[in-house]
Amino acid sequence: MKNIDLPLIITTLILILFGLFVLHSAQPESGSGEGRIFLRQILWLFPALLAGTLAFLIPYRTINTLAYLFFGISIILLLIPLFSSSTTPALTRRWINLGPLQFQPSEFAKVACILALARMISHSQFSRGSLKNLLLPMGIVLLPTGLVLMEPDLGTSFIFFFLLLAILFYRKIPPFSLLFLVSPLVSLLSAFHWVSWTLFILLFLFLLYLFSKYHPFSFQQGLLLLVLNCGIGIATPLLWGTLKEYQKKRILTFLNPGLDPLGAGWHTLQSKIAIGSGGIFGTGYGQGSQKNLAFLPEQHTDFVYSVIGEELGLIGCAFLLLLFFLLIWRGLKLASESKNLTKSLAAVGLSSIFIYQVFVNMGMAIGLVPVAGLPLPFISYGGSSLVTSTIAVGLLLNIRKTKYEY
Amino acid sequence: MDKNILKPTRPFLILTSLLFFLLFLRTAQLQVLHHTRYARLSERNRIKVITTKAPRGRILSRDGVILADNRPGYSVAIFPDQLREKEKTLLKLASILNQDPEKILKKVEEGVPESGRIFVAKDVDVREVAIIEEHHLDLPGVRVEVEPLRYYPYGSLACHLLGYVSSITQDEYSTREKRYSRNDLIGKMGFEDEYESFLKGEDGVEFVEVDALGREKETLLEKPPIPPRKGNDILLTLDFSLQNTVEEAFGDHKKGCVVCLNPGNGEVLALLSKPGFDPNLLSRGLLTKEIWEDLANNPDSPLWNRATLSSYPPGSVFKLVTVAAAMDLDLLKENPNFVPCTGSYRIGNRIFRCWKTHGTLSREQSIIQSCDVFFYQVGLRLGIDRLTKKGISYRLIERTEIDFRREGKGLIPTPSWYDRRYGKGKWSWGMVANLAIGQGEILLTPLKTVQFIAAISNGGNLVQPHLMKEIRSPSGEVIQKGSALGGTKSRLPISMETLTFLKKAMAGVVNDPKGTGSLARVKGIRVGGKTGTAQNPYGEDHALFVTFAPYEEPQIACVVIVENGGMGGGIAAPIAGKILRAYFQNNEKLSMQNE
DSSP states (O other): OTTSOHHHHHHHHHHHHHHHHHHHHHSOOSSTTGGGHHHHHHHHHHHHHHHHHHHHHSOHHHHHHTHHHHHHHHHHHHHHHHHSOOSSHHHHTTOEEETTEEEOHHHHHHHHHHHHHHHHHTSTTOOSSOSGGGHHHHHHHHHHHHHHHHTTOHHHHHHHHHHHHHHHHHTTOOHHHHHHHHHHHHHHHHTTSHHHHHHHHHHHHHHHHHHHHHSOOOHHHHHHHHHHHHHHHHHHHHHHHHSOHHHHHHHHHHHOTTOOTTOTTHHHHHHHHHHHHHTTTOSOTTOOHHHHTTOSTTTTTTTHHHHHHHHHHHHHHHHHHHHHHHHHHHHHHHHHHOSOHHHHHHHHHHHHHHHHHHHHHHHHHTTSSOOOOOOOTTTSSOHHHHHHHHHHHHHHHHHHHTTTOO | OOGGGOOOSHHHHHHHHHHHHHHHHHHHIIIIISHHHHHHHHTTOEEEEEEEOOOOOOEEOTTOOEEEEEEEEEEEEEOGGGOSSHHHHHHHHHHHHTOOHHHHHHHHHHOOOBTTBEEEEEEEOHHHHHHHHHTTTTSTTEEEEEEEEEEOTTTTTTHHHHOOEEEOOHHHHHHSOTTOOTTOEEEOSHHHHHTHHHHOOBOEEEEEEEOTTSOEEEEOSSSOOBOOBOOOEEEESOOHHHHHHHHHHHTTOOSEEEEEEOTTTOBEEEEEEESOOOHHHHSSSSOOHHHHHHHHTOTTOTTSOHHHHOOBOOGGGGHHHHHHHHHHTTOOOSSOOOOOBSSEEEETTEEEEOSSOOBSOOHHHHHHTTOHHHHHHHHHHHHHHHHHHHHHHTTTTSOOOOSOSOOOOOBOOOHHHHHHHHOTTOSOTTHHHHHHTTOSSOBBOHHHHHHHHHHHHTTSEEEOOBOEEEEEOTTSOEEEEGGGTOSEEEEOSSOHHHHHHHHHHHHHHHHSTTOTTGGGOBTTBOOEEEEEEEEETTEEEEEEEEEEEOSSSOOEEEEEEETTOOOIIIIIHHHHHHHHHHHHHHHHHHHHHHO
């Protein structure tokens, strides 16, 4: 028993119970068969616990050997919904239909991607200083990112990049390499306004100067990155400008089909009203008026935090935040305690999933982050998310189980 | 293993703490600091979303005359969740609107609200609007909304081409993309339908805080209104004054159609189908049943666009095809040794008649005087196989692919068609005599006919007929150009020599003293034409006339068809004459103004 992280297990169990408790209230009024959401989630609990237990029991060495295979399978799974014909194209390509059950391959791809990255980056041949060495991990990340983007699911597609950064950072690769990975993306995003881009380029130059003093990199590399960023910064607005208004809109709605019909911000406003009206103690379990009037979109999936905020108030929210903090803290602790680099990296990656999803999902409900449908682990309705989350915890426990194994 | 690589996960913990602290602070800000405000918004006070309807794009003629426009219409909407004393309120509203209270109640109870409201009356009179506004305190939950309605300033002018709009049906609503709401108007016919996706605007929204009684308090600062976006304007290739002339020239004839084309690029300059209808009647928000049934059950099918959907027996117009086929196969010399026309011709034991006694004719005169006996013999010399093969190779029974999704198709009866129709060997090869003069089962569409005439006049180019000249965004930016649709699609497989002969013969039809089309003459302009009188099983002959002008550099090609009108030369040719005279007079005026 010594090798089992009891706090992690307890935290997870409380989260699962709390999730069911909230879902029972958040499920849409019965009718059109959706009223069975609570029951369906309970049914999903069995495969979830089974998968979690398996992830815990199978020796990590075996899992690590199979990491690339898992990754390959997850890529194939991601391809299936893209090629299967479906009646309502843009929205359902996230799903694979298995008769009565559906699952979202992008959820499993997250874990597979972490295992593959952990194995690759902990390899003895991986040299931290070399930029060339970053190409392969980049490829591992870009593949699922691209496929998920095509579904399209913007919120989930970013997570792969976030994972890579977290793992590389933990691996202590030179800051210049991190800059090399991050800055082109930031350049792209900031290029839509000249002020933000100027700020970006100034910051970039400052960092370049700073790094050159402490972590040397070659002049050519620095110049290459500068040229790349300037190129992106100049090309982006030019290319965007050549598009017609309706083309831009088409791209924006493609990237974010959740964009509400009443213009961006309507869902956020309704969610903020729900949370704000909850006050410190909430309106009471099952009593949310915003929720009952069905003003809230996707209240049992993406906007589940609004229901918690409305019905359970600040106390409920703080409790949930605390639970997630405990979960992440345990995960990170396992990462630092493990003596095996591969496992440490995997633990960091798994914890990062939780950091990212909790922040983006909750941030969206309170208007800190743009609307990008992403489930809240253990709480949001959805079997794939639940199974993936328990697998993640199972793997963390697995790492702890054998922490002295090299 | 390199132990230095491992470092405590402190940076990750710090990041997580920071992010979570941020989440907590923001949640607390909403739930503690702004609690009263959000609680108020969520309790009895609600946010009302008001859609501001976007005007549809306009449809204009090539010279900028607005043919389909928008006008403000008043609609009465009910917000069911703000209705108080439902029966009493609705009764009062019904008496103002002069409507059956039962009907209104039914609408409110069975209707599906669109952004919280149900429309009970559309295009309401201004006086009734004034009364409702006056009593608005007694009518909680009732609201008058202004929305753009469709308006066609020239009534039935070019009605088949413009089409009309009407409320979206349940079927259309569920199959269309998301940007429609339940009470939207949608194009149902003609350009309104074909170019719906361009004409449709994007509705705007306003967010208003309302109090417990449903009265508007203030617009929300957090959510500025989204202004509606007007639809795109469409410029047609249609020439407004020519269209007017065409409608006038067609006069009192009840049924038929006219298409005028620019033979250089395929632009449709005028398009008429008779009888027509007034799209204004169909485009009122709530179409009445009587008007609809009146139009739909009319035996003359006023909603049917004859110019694009119908096909007619071409009559003697088809002689142009027959002669071209024979000449290109080298079967018809300048002066063939044919039996002179004595008013009839015997094939087997059947007598085929001519409409006149023509005597011996040259190849050219046979067209000018439209001698049937001459063409019976051309037909026999060709044989049905070669004649129909040639006709099909001229692409006469393909669709022109004008910018209307639905287009009629012609028919050239080939031997295998006859076999299928009557059984092998159960029909006579003498059918070719009839076919050679364009009678019998053969059918051509007006569009295909005019395209063929345009090709004769322009040296053999089959130009693509089209009606869209330009699509302009509300800011005036040109989104699409019709010239992309137009231009030469393919060449007519007829030799240049034959084409020149056909063109010259057509000029003779109008200008030769013996020509059948003399009533289409225009002073100072050399006009080409061909008459056609098509027998049909449904009564009086159809009168046809095809024409182009001027001979030297053709600017216009037309087909005129008067159903059950009688002789082509006597009925259809004068209509074409009127059209051409007005067209060239007008152009002269314009060029004089320009100088």
